[in-house]
Amino acid sequence: MAKKAIIFDLDGVIVDTAKYHYIAWRKIANDLDFDFSEKDNEQLKGVSRVKSLDYILENGKIQLSQEEKDKFLVAKNDHYLSLISNMDESEMLPGIKELLPALRKAKIPFALGSASKNARRILKALQLTDLFLAIVDGTNVSKAKPDPEVFVIAARKICYAPKNCIVIEDSKAGIEAANTVNMISVGIGSEEILGAADHVLKDTSKLTLEFLKNLINPTRV
Ligand code: B16
Ligand code: MG
Numbered sequence: 368m369a370k371k372a373i374i375f376d377l378d379g380v381i382v383d384t385a386k387y388h389y390i391a392w393r394k395i396a397n398d399l400d401f402d403f404s405e406k407d408n409e410q411l412k413g414v415s416r417v418k419s420l421d422y423i424l425e426n427g428k429i430q431l432s433q434e435e436k437d438k439f440l441v442a443k444n445d446h447y448l449s450l451i452s453n454m455d456e457s458e459m460l461p462g463i464k465e466l467l468p469a470l471r472k473a474k475i476p477f478a479l480g481s482a483s484k485n486a487r488r489i490l491k492a493l494q495l496t497d498l499f500l501a502i503v504d505g506t507n508v509s510k511a512k513p514d515p516e517v518f519v520i521a522a523r524k525i526c527y528a529p530k531n532c533i534v535i536e537d538s539k540a541g542i543e544a545a546n547t548v549n550m551i552s553v554g555i556g557s558e559e560i561l562g563a564a565d566h567v568l569k570d571t572s573k574l575t576l577e578f579l580k581n582l583i584n585p586t587r588v
Contacts, residue, residue: 369475369550370531370583370584371475371532371533371582372475372476372525373470373476373532373533374521374533375477375478375499376530376535376537377483378413378481378482378537379412379413379538379555380535380537380571381459381460381493381495382454382489383460384457384458384489385537389405389408390446391447392452395420396423396426396427398442399424399427400426402429409538409560410422411512412538412540413512413538413539413544414538414540415417415505415511416440417579419512420443422503430454432477436560446470451485451492454492454493455493459494459533460555460573461572462574463574472530475501476525476527478501478502478503478522479498479499479503479504480503480517480518480521482512484505486502486504487502487507500525503524507521512540513539513543514544515529517544518534518545518548522550532545532551533551533553533575533579533583536552536555537555539561541562542564543563545564546563546564551582553566553567553568553574554588555574556569557568
């Protein structure tokens with residue numbers, strides 16, 4: 368049994384969908400007559416759909432009834448689904464297509480821990496479902512990142528203690544979630560945003576089998 372296991376986030380780590388979430392949220396903001404910057408969007412990464420809408424409405428200083436909110440939540444998801452409807456392998460982030468089978472071959476266990484309720488649909492479109500030992504997504508949790516629930520359930524499903532799990536995340540909320548339960552956190556993106564992570568890699572091309580093997584079994588100097 369490998370000493371450590373890996374928990375992958377989905378959007379922004381496995382697949383380049385973070386940009387589509389942004390496009391769909393920006394349209395909602397524009398429909399409500401305000402704009403929503405890419406910088407503000409960083410706060411939404413890893414955050415659930417419901418919480419994201421609340422953040423956007425707060426940003427635009429807009430109050431809506433629950434019924435209106437529900438309409439916007441459906442509209443956002445419909446738009447997002449139309450943007451990803453033709454998704455194929457070309458949307459996978461650099462190196463991931465090769466990394467996942469290589470991890471399997473090296474007998475390093477890995478699970479998915481995503482806030483998205485669309486995670487299973489995306490994994491299926493990319494034919495990745497069977498590679499994961501466990502899949503935990505937005506349909507399995509009651510608390511959104513930065514709460515660690517999604518990662519704790521994933522760790523439990525693959526029978527690894529949290530401290531022996533390595534979380535790969537592109538969001539501030541996800542890094543916070545992993546750190547809360549003493550998982551080893553690897554941020555994919557900028558040091559400025561993900562500085563709280565144990566390790567920060569500029570993009571997934573740096574997330575190599577060697578890098579992960581070294582986190583699992585550090586080489587002594
Ligand atoms: P959905 P992750 C997160 O996925 C996204 O980063 C975040 O932008 C999105 O709002 C959230 O999923 C919910 O997604 O609307 O598809 O249920 O990064 O945790 O894989
Ligand atoms: Mg993400």
